[in-house]
Amino acid sequence: DIQMTQSPSSVSASVGDRVTITCRASQGISSWLAWYQQKPGKAPKLLIYAASSLQSGVPSRFSGSGSGTDFTLTISSLQPEDFATYYCQQANSFPRTFGGGTKVEIK
Amino acid sequence: QVQLVESGGGVVQPGGSLRLSCVASGFTFSSSGMHWVRQAPGKGLEWVTFIHYDGSDKYYADSVKGRFTISRDNSKNTLYLQMNSLRAEDTAVYYCAKGYNNIDYWGQGTLVAVSS
Numbered sequence: 730d731i732q733m734t735q736s737p738s739s740v741s742a743s744v745g746d747r748v749t750i751t752c753r754a755s756q757g758i759s760s761w762l763a764w765y766q767q768k769p770g771k772a773p774k775l776l777i778y779a780a781s782s783l784q785s786g787v788p789s790r791f792s793g794s795g796s797g798t799d800f801t802l803t804i805s806s807l808q809p810e811d812f813a814t815y816y817c818q819q820a821n822s823f824p825r826t827f828g829g830g831t832k833v834e835i836k
Numbered sequence: 837q838v839q840l841v842e843s844g845g846g847v848v849q850p851g852g853s854l855r856l857s858c859v860a861s862g863f864t865f866s867s868s869g870m871h872w873v874r875q876a877p878g879k880g881l882e883w884v885t886f887i888h889y890d891g892s893d894k895y896y897a898d899s900v901k902g903r904f905t906i907s908r909d910n911s912k913n914t915l916y917l918q919m920n921s922l923r924a925e926d927t928a929v930y931y932c933a934k935g936y937n938n939i940d941y942w943g944q945g946t947l948v949a950v951s952s
Contacts, residue, residue: 763938765881774942775938775940816880818881825886827882830880830881
């Protein structure tokens, strides 16, 4: 099974900050990576698919990059509604696996 | 608009069984792969199982293999998860979700609590 490791597990940031979250796969997954945002008590929401493609309706301040084993989610200018937990997920093979999550908190 | 509505959650004793259902609307269910993903209280997301659009292939996480069974009825636009031999560690919110590679729509979730 492919293990997904996210870092950091939490980050404190202010509105307007640039935030970067990384995700590492235990083996190469090409560009088969998705990013999700989850707010408390709500279902996750797809932000990025195929490592760098922005899901329809998602603000352009979100971007994804990487391929192979190392990936990054960047929020260029953090907005109040972006405080949430973010997860990566590999889509290269079954079983699908998620990273442990990164909580973005208010500084 | 796409809607996924789960039902069937509740409290069950260890060793018991439960069947979850997910009714889909707003898209061509019979053409879509479907997943179940769960989230234990205060924990991260855990992928549980997937079924191809026609039910021809199914995949399971090791943690549920042999105990859980995914199925679908395309005539009823409904996805199922039969859960047997339930354990305390199966306690979670269970999400029905649409997609193959990535998951583009999620239901609101149904809570399963395994407790004596």
